[in-house]
Amino acid sequence: MTRRHDIPGKYLSSTGGVRAFVPDPLPPRVDITAALLRSLSDADRLIGQLAGEGRTLPNPHLLMRPFVKREAVLSSRIEGTQATLGELLAADAGAVVDRSPEDLREVANYVVALEYGIQRLDSLPLSLRLVREVHAKLLQGVRGGQVTPGQFRRTQNWIGPAGCTLQNATYVPPPPDQLMDTLSQWESFLRDLTWPPLLQIGLLHYQFEAIHPFLDGNGRVGRLLVTLFLMERRVLHAPLLYLSSFFEATRSEYYDRLRAVTEHAAGGDWLAYFLNGVARTSQDSVLRAERINGFLDQWRGRGAEGGSKVAPALVALLAENPFWTITKVAQRLHVAYTTAERAVKKLSSLGILQQVGETKRDRVFCAEEIMQILDEPPLLRG
Numbered sequence: 190m191t192r193r194h195d196i197p198g199k200y201l202s203s204t205g206g207v208r209a210f211v212p213d214p215l216p217p218r219v220d221i222t223a224a225l226l227r228s229l230s231d232a233d234r235l236i237g238q239l240a241g242e243g244r245t246l247p248n249p250h251l252l253m254r255p256f257v258k259r260e261a262v263l264s265s266r267i268e269g270t271q272a273t274l275g276e277l278l279a280a281d282a283g284a285v286v287d288r289s290p291e292d293l294r295e296v297a298n299y300v301v302a303l304e305y306g307i308q309r310l311d312s313l314p315l316s317l318r319l320v321r322e323v324h325a326k327l328l329q330g331v332r333g334g335q336v337t338p339g340q341f342r343r344t345q346n347w348i349g350p351a352g353c354t355l356q357n358a359t360y361v362p363p364p365p366d367q368l369m370d371t372l373s374q375w376e377s378f379l380r381d382l383t384w385p386p387l388l389q390i391g392l393l394h395y396q397f398e399a400i401h402p403f404l405d406g407n408g409r410v411g412r413l414l415v416t417l418f419l420m421e422r423r424v425l426h427a428p429l430l431y432l433s434s435f436f437e438a439t440r441s442e443y444y445d446r447l448r449a450v451t452e453h454a455a456g457g458d459w460l461a462y463f464l465n466g467v468a469r470t471s472q473d474s475v476l477r478a479e480r481i482n483g484f485l486d487q488w489r490g491r492g493a494e495g496g497s498k499v500a501p502a503l504v505a506l507l508a509e510n511p512f513w514t515i516t517k518v519a520q521r522l523h524v525a526y527t528t529a530e531r532a533v534k535k536l537s538s539l540g541i542l543q544q545v546g547e548t549k550r551d552r553v554f555c556a557e558e559i560m561q562i563l564d565e566p567p568l569l570r571g
Contacts, residue, residue: 196454198399200365203364204345207355210451211363211371212399215378215392219456228464232387235471236424242475243429248497253427254509255563256474261299264412265292267437272296274563282512284553295331301410302326306417307428315414315421317376320402323413327406336405341368346404355457360448362401371400379418390418391463395450412436419471426435429474434567435466473568480562488541492532499524499532504541511556511563 197217203209208544219225255278262274272292280286280293306323313319325339345364347358355361363371375396381389412433419425436443446462449455485508492500502522506513519529533554536542546553 191282196451197456198451200404201364201367203361205355207345207347207358207361209345209361209364209367210399212366212396212451214374215396216381216384216458217392217450217454219392219460222457225457225461225464228468229385229387232464232467232471233385235468235475236387236419236430239429239471239475240425242478243425243427254431255511255559256431256477257300257303258296259563260412260416260433261296261303262408262434263431263437265296265299267433267440267443268408270295275560278510278560279512279546279553279555281510282553283514283517283548283551284512285548291331298327298329298331298414301329301418302410302427306413310417310421315379315417317372317436318386319408319417321416323417324403327413337403341372341402342404344404346401348401360451362399365493368400368402368532372402375400386419386422386424387464387467388460390415391460392456393418394463395447395456395459398447399451429478430467430468430470431474432466434473435470435569438567438569439466469568469570476568477562477565481559484556484558487490488536488539491539491541492536495535497532497535499528500535503529503532503536505554507541509561511559512545512553513542513555514551514553516551 198210198212200208201211202333212463222254235362238371240499247290254348255274255285258277258281259274262272262277265272268290276286276288277296280288286293302323305326309319309322321339321341328336328338346355346357347353347357347365348360348362353359361445378396379393380387394411394415397414401407403410415432416425416430417429419430420428442462446455446459450459485504488504488507489501492504499522503513503518506518513533515526515530515533518533519526522529522532533542537544537554541556541558542554543557544552544566545557
């Protein structure tokens with residue numbers, strides 16, 4: 190065993206004699222500076238504003254669905270999956286997209302895992318058990334026969350560039366025989382109610398990635414846990430905060446900040462970065478939601494002109510997904526195909542919907558102004 194006094198852990202010999210890092214139990218020694226307190230105050234204020242805005246939105250449950258899918262796309266993109274938000278939403282609408290089914294399934298699984306985790310919070314606290322259950326949903330049916338969905342690893346894993354081996358990895362997490370001890374300590378800090386929630390989840394996220402308890406999916410599960418933690422602690426009442434957009438836009442810094450905690454005990458710098466991500470993402474989500482709702486309010490009124498009831502109902506569906514086929518509209522609104530077709534034509538004539546493709550039996554339409562809002566790069570500065 191080797192230990193440096195300036196890092197939050199120790200190195201042990203693992204498979205093949207490589208040095209594996211075992212993090213100290215949380216919490217670490219963090220210098221709570223005036224600057225860090227200001228960052229915490231800013232993040233608390235803006236996530237509080239996001240929570241408040243979420244309660245006033247006329248359709249929060251519909252509107253959060255494309256945001257959840259946006260989070261799924263960006264979190265998966267950090268891990269190398271190439272599917273885009275437009276492809277995922279179009280595929281959900283029934284369109285044929287030029288993307289591998291495996292990529293689309295991996296992203297769709299993220300949505301399933303998050304929604305499952307939120308539902309399970311009603312009957313099961315956030316815990317190692319729930320972490321395993323969420324992981325099982327995330328990796329169900331994906332490529333690769335060694336991912337062991339829902340099971341903590343029993344062999345040594347590592348992190349590094351594609352194709353690297355254990356011997357030349359950039360980071361080696363705890364050996365298998367140390368894994369459950371480190372996870373039990375992580376879960377113990379998870380149950381600590383004395384820390385400010387945003388600082389606590391920042392530390393928990395770092396530690397989870399340092400432990401790397403699964404053979405695959407650690408980054409995605411670690412980011413899912415942020416949302417689940419904030420909902421369990423009643424910081425948010427709905428999954429409205431999606432940090433993956435910030436992490437993906439600052440990917441190099443994200444990994445550098447995490448690594449600097451392990452290598453240089455730079456916990457304060459990591460927390461400042463994490464809190465900035467919370468603040469900027471909260472602000473970003475409020476602005477996007479307000480703009481989308483502005484369009485929906487305007488379109489609902491225009492769609493109702495002439496006494497139509499189906500066109501305004503179709504506008505409401507655009508909050509859930511900007512992509513629709515006539516068949517899907519008819520099924521969702523429980524109307525005849527010809528009735529749905531008239532509603533689509535009306536919104537198309539108003540410039541609200543644009544035809545963007547065709548299937549063998551139907552046409553695909555999109556509210557491109559909403560799609561543009563969802564596709565915009567994240568807000569990185571206040």
